[in-house]
Each structure stands twice: as structure tokens, then as C-alpha cells.
Amino acid sequence: MSAPTTAPIPTPTAPGRLPLIGHGLRLVRDPLPFITSLREHGSVVRIRIGPTPAYVVTDPALARRVLVADAAHFPKGGKYYDALRVFLGDGVATVADGDTHLRNRRLMQPMFSKAHIAERGNAMIDQVRTMVGAWPEAEPRDMFAGMNEITLATFLVAVFGADLPPHLEGEFTALMPEIMRGTIRQVLLPSWISRLPLPSNRAHADRVARLRALIDQAIDHHTDATTPRSAGAESAPGAEACPHASQARRRQPGGLFETLIGVEDQLGRRQLQDEAITLLAGAIETTGTTLAWALYEIAANPTVERRLREELASVCRDRPLRYDDLDRLPYARRVLQEAIRKYGVSWMVTRTTARDIDLGGHLIPEGADVVWSPYLHQHDPSYYPDPDTFDPDRWETDRAAATRGSFLAFGDGRRKCIGENFAWVELTIILATVLQLWPRFEMTSPAPRAQAIITVKPDALTMGFHRESAD
Ligand code: HEM
Numbered sequence: 001m002s003a004p005t006t007a008p009i010p011t012p013t014a015p016g017r018l019p020l021i022g023h024g025l026r027l028v029r030d031p032l033p034f035i036t037s038l039r040e041h042g043s044v045v046r047i048r049i050g051p052t053p054a055y056v057v058t059d060p061a062l063a064r065r066v067l068v069a070d071a072a073h074f075p076k077g078g079k080y081y082d083a084l085r086v087f088l089g090d091g092v093a094t095v096a097d098g099d100t101h102l103r104n105r106r107l108m109q110p111m112f113s114k115a116h117i118a119e120r121g122n123a124m125i126d127q128v129r130t131m132v133g134a135w136p137e138a139e140p141r142d143m144f145a146g147m148n149e150i151t152l153a154t155f156l157v158a159v160f161g162a163d164l165p166p167h168l169e170g171e172f173t174a175l176m177p178e179i180m181r182g183t184i185r186q187v188l189l190p191s192w193i194s195r196l197p198l199p200s201n202r203a204h205a206d207r208v209a210r211l212r213a214l215i216d217q218a219i220d221h222h223t224d225a226t227t228p229r230s231a232g233a234e235s236a237p238g239a240e241a242c243p244h245a246s247q248a249r250r251r252q253p254g255g256l257f258e259t260l261i262g263v264e265d266q267l268g269r270r271q272l273q274d275e276a277i278t279l280l281a282g283a284i285e286t287t288g289t290t291l292a293w294a295l296y297e298i299a300a301n302p303t304v305e306r307r308l309r310e311e312l313a314s315v316c317r318d319r320p321l322r323y324d325d326l327d328r329l330p331y332a333r334r335v336l337q338e339a340i341r342k343y344g345v346s347w348m349v350t351r352t353t354a355r356d357i358d359l360g361g362h363l364i365p366e367g368a369d370v371v372w373s374p375y376l377h378q379h380d381p382s383y384y385p386d387p388d389t390f391d392p393d394r395w396e397t398d399r400a401a402a403t404r405g406s407f408l409a410f411g412d413g414r415r416k417c418i419g420e421n422f423a424w425v426e427l428t429i430i431l432a433t434v435l436q437l438w439p440r441f442e443m444t445s446p447a448p449r450a451q452a453i454i455t456v457k458p459d460a461l462t463m464g465f466h467r468e469s470a471d
Contacts, residue, residue: 022048091278121323148288344456
């Protein structure tokens, strides 16, 4: 950060502002065209959400300054995170920047190391095979809801182990969409309305309380299920190199959450609950939406489908997918990356300014909301020619260089997505398993429109799956 040495560049205000609501209506009615249109007006553009100004960063190099180089001056905070905290508590995604965030993030990081995820890989594959294999043939499936269900179940198996009582998974599945809707309501409405004793506010609070109780049961179940080994038991080769080696010796391998339970004395039970809820909220819809879009694009692009199936057949032959196969599926990775690029998945993420600050010559006042948008950058034609075209080959090494650091789907810097490694593993497992178990699938609804709510989701998308291929 540096104080401006010349007069600040005047920051343009986006056109179409209405009295009282500012750009609120455009953000609700057509958020994606609106947010991508801001690039035409400058690299930092002022919008108004109601009476409050917010500064949208349209240049990915400046977004990186916000997230990395000048991150200390652009902390997380503001109304949006206050509303999320009602649901997520002080989990790693919502807790303010500072020592607590750094410490908790450091304690959580080993949970998502490649080695720990690899230990859960085959259990995740089993779970996905069971669910995807049970789909009734040819019956139209709602892909957004269906993919969220699978990502939730896979996440639970990875994090808490394979033997959670079935009622927990069922209740999580029923509660999460309602809670997400209630949370959006609270983010959008003035905070005094969220505090009124309205039936909708009470119902939201009851659901959040129920989710907390379920999470607590999952943690207890996990702790009970992990029995101590006998004193003389051999440890796994290489276990000493792992920072959680003593924990691994004490317990049978369970889920990824084991590493957090191992530091419960440092975090406390309430914090463990907050972290589990945060991970649940961060993990499900992001990956579920990506998969729904990827399958839609595959159904719409026969060449992409053929290349995916050829790659999978060359690696697995006729046997089921194994964890070790995942790194040998580069085309599947490019397809998934392109689905994430084309559809966002996050379209609006916020920071506040800790002081008056110069950003690319624009003076942003202390306490202002600053918006950055992976979706906006990933649709910038100067980095992604023909951005509305689904083109997995743009991620081939020689062409990918042209994106020059503008791919910010997982964020960057100190608040970068902690679940990125996990997301790639889970996405690849689910995509490959659907292709292996269903030789043919097709759209059974008209082409969906992208709808920006929490993630950029399809407004309506159903598909049918068939055991016989077309030829
Ligand atoms: C396609 C999948 C995913 C995408 C595109 C995605 C995207 C993001 C982005 C953009 C951020 C940064 C937000 C910010 O800077 O304010 C983030 C943070 C986060 N993500 Fe993800 N995410 C994905 C999957 C996951 C998964 C699977 C998990 C959990 C297993 C997860 C957990 C989190 C958490 C806890 C944070 C907050 C990190 C912090 O503030 O320190 N995400 N994610």
C-alpha cells in the first residue's frame, strides 16, 4: 500500500442508479450481466446497494492486490459477514482477519493436506458409486439438488467417516438448503428486521440450532468410533513425518475431522462446531453446482464427452475408478476447471477498507465495502477469448499462460479457499464415476439459465441417465 502521490483518478459510478435502492434492483434482476458490464467503466467502479456505496474491482491485477499484497488493508468484515456469522459462528471463513484466524487456519490446514485426503479417497469413491449407481434409469433428475446431495454425502464420508447414523445425513440434506435460503434473506434485509421476533426469523434460528445439535452428534459419533489402539501397535510407515502422527497412533483412521478433534483442547467444542458448520457450508453447493454445470456442458458437447470417456477408458480399462487414477485424468481436470471458469462459482465476494487507501490510483475511503468477483474476471475477454464458449482446451499448458493470473475461482492470499485440494479430488471422483456408471446421458429440460444466488447455479436443469450407450 502506498499513499497516492498524484491526484486520485475519479472513480466512475455505474450507470442506471435509482433513487433509494441504487443498483439494488439490477443486482437482484440481472446480476451477472450487470457485474460483468462494470469492466467497461473502469478498473474500479462505484455502485450503490441501497444508500451504501461499494467499490467493484474489475481488474484482476488489482483484485490480487486486495487479496494478497495489500490484504492487511482490505480485511473481511461488514454487514454480509455479520449475517453469515449468525449461521456459521466464528468459523475460519467468517472470523475477522488477525491472529485468531491465522491460528485456527493453521490448525485446520493439515486436515486438507493431499496425504490426508488420499487416505479418504477410496471411501469417497465407494460412497459416490453407491449413490450414482442407484439412480433410476431414464428418470429425469434435478441436477442441482441431486449433485448437492452427492457432494454432501461425499463430504460427510470424507470428514466424519463412512458410518454416520443415516438420520444425520438425511437431516443435513433437508436442513442445508433451507438454512442457505434463510441466510441470504438475512444478508439482504436490514439487520434490524433479522432481529424482530418474526416467524421466519424464529424458523431460521431453530434450523441453525438443529444443525448445531446434529454437528455435535457427528463430532461425538466420530470421537466414539475412533477407538484407541493397543499400546504395542505398529504405526504406519512414515507416520512420524506427519504432524498428527501421535493422533494417528491413538485412533483408528476415521475421517479428516480426526485432525481437528486432535486439537480440541486448543480450539474448544464451540469452535469445533463452528468450523464443521463452516466447512459444510463452503463445501456443498460450490462443488455441487460445478458438477451440475460440467454435466450440462458435457451433454451439450459430444466431442468433450467422447474425449472424457476415451481418457477414462485408457486409464481404468473396465475396472472401477481408484484414487490413484485421479492424477492421470488431465482432460477431466480441464473440463472441471472450465466449468468453474465459465460459471463462477462465486460471483460477488466482499472486503472492507481498514483505512483510506489508494487502489490503482482510486482513493477508497476507510470503512467502504470492496467487491471482487471471480465470475467477472473469468469472463474478461482479454484473458479468456470468447468467454461464453465452453472450451476445456484453453487450460492446455501453452494456452493457459494467456490467462495471466486472472483465474481467482478459489481466491488468493491469506483467505484463499482452504478446501481447494479437497474440491479437485471430489469433483474428479464424482465426474469420473458418473461417466463410468452411465454410458449415456441427456438433457431432459431446456438449456438452463445461470442464476446468481449464493453460487452461480442453473435455474432449472434435469437430465436422464441410460445404461446402454447410443451405438
Ligand atoms: C469448486 C469448489 C470451490 C470453490 C470455487 C471455492 C471458492 C472459494 C473462494 C473464492 C474462497 C475465498 C473467499 C474470500 O476470499 O472471501 C473460498 C474460501 C473458503 N472455502 Fe472454498 N471453494 C470451493 C470448495 C470448497 C470446499 C470443498 C471447502 C471445504 C472442504 C471449502 C471451504 C472454504 C473455506 C473454509 C473458506 C474460507 C477460508 C478463509 O477465510 O480462511 N471450499 N472458497
